[in-house]
Amino acid sequence: MTVGIYRVVGMACGHCERFVTEEIEQIPGVTAVAVDVELDTVTVTSEAPLDIAEVRAAVEEAGYELPDTQP
Template sequence: MTTTQFQVTGMTCGHCEMSVREEVAKVAGVDGIDVSAQTGMLVVSSTASVDPNAIIAAVDEAGYQAVPA
């Protein structure tokens, strides 16, 4: 299992977390998602290789910005 961390800006609440989680879950190969508005961190777990740019695009689709941490 591989984990990749991202810093997400703009999240302020549980609804923000849910929006990010829903979009990232659509990325092929993603097996687990841990997101926290409090820390601004997104941790994505996968067994297959996942393109970090696909995660960043998914977070962007949710209305936030992510950069690898």
């Protein structure tokens, strides 16, 4: 298992959390997603390391931004 923590810009509420979670869960190999709206972070557990481009595409599909600089 691999855990990645990503900074996501633009989330403000539970709806944001749901949209981001649903999109990231569609990435092959993802086993869990935990969104912290207050800290602007998403913790993703996966079977193997994820390609940042896939994570960025999922976040953007949800309507938010994954900045170039990550925690």
